[in-house]
Amino acid sequence: MTLFAPVVAQAARPMAADDASILDAGHCQLESWSQRTSAQTEFWAMPACRIGSWELGAGTGRLQEREGAQARTRSHMLQAKTLFRPLSTDSWGAGLVLAEQFHSGDHGKGDLSLNLPVSFSFQGDAVLLHANAGWLRERTAHRGGATWALGAEFAVTPKTALTLESFGSRFGHSYVQAGVRHTLIQDRLDIDASYGERLGWRGKERIFAIGLTLAGPALR
Structure with missing residues (x-):
């Protein structure tokens, strides 16, 4: 939610900060989104399913550099997420996220990350706070460093939420982001x-x- 773009492992879109929740047992989802920066435009699709106590995902994206129509790259992500304590209403939760992101042709030299999300619920889930601490290993650059994210979700109607967050990494830059989900x-x-x-x-x-997120029970 990065590795190759300025995001950390993602919770519910459009947040970069992750949360302490996973899909319900037997459920799957498909997240798809387009992201544009001053340097490039990205198109991503990330399906994920709950298998046992893990949420497993495998996504692929196309990165188009703004300068030069031929400067295109395929990027891929593998992610596994589990919970130490599920988030519940007016309580807190914690989890673990493991991920690898790599470009086509990297030959196993992608970026590895570990993230520990902790979430807090207030006012009957009307306000959710998320804090992330993690580690990113950039294998092509032969370096590793801490990652972080702080975010909040505010339910303004039963179907609409506003988000506000900040995130960054030791070797990257820090960002602030606001969003809406309906x-x-x-x-x-x-x-x-x-x-x-x-x-x-x-x-x-x-x-x-x-972005667009489709979710529901897996076909049986």
Whole structure:
């Protein structure tokens, strides 16, 4: 939600900060989104399913550099998430996320990450706070460093939530991002949009994203 783009492992879109929740048993989802920065445009699809106590996902994306129509790259992500304590209403939860992101042709030299999300629920889930601490190993650059994210979700109607967050890494940059998520079909279909900026750059490095999430029980 990065590795190759300025995001950390994602919770419910459009957040970059992750949360302490996973899909219900027997359920799957498909997240798809487009993200645009000053340097490139990305198109992603990320299916995931709950298998046992793990949520497992495998996504692929196309990265188009803004300069040069031929500068295209395929990127891929593998992710596994589990919970130490599920998040419940007016309580807290914690989990673990393991991920690898790599470009086509990297030959096993992608970026590895570990993330520990902790979430807190207030006012009957009307306000959710998320704190992330993690580690990113950039194998091509032969270096590793800490990652972090702090975020909040505010339910403004039963179907609409606003999000606000900040995230970054030791070797990357720090960003602030605001977003909105709206449910079209309860527990089945969400749409979202977000806008972010690199801290300290006053609009010179921006992130725009729109997304769609489909979810439901797996076919039996």
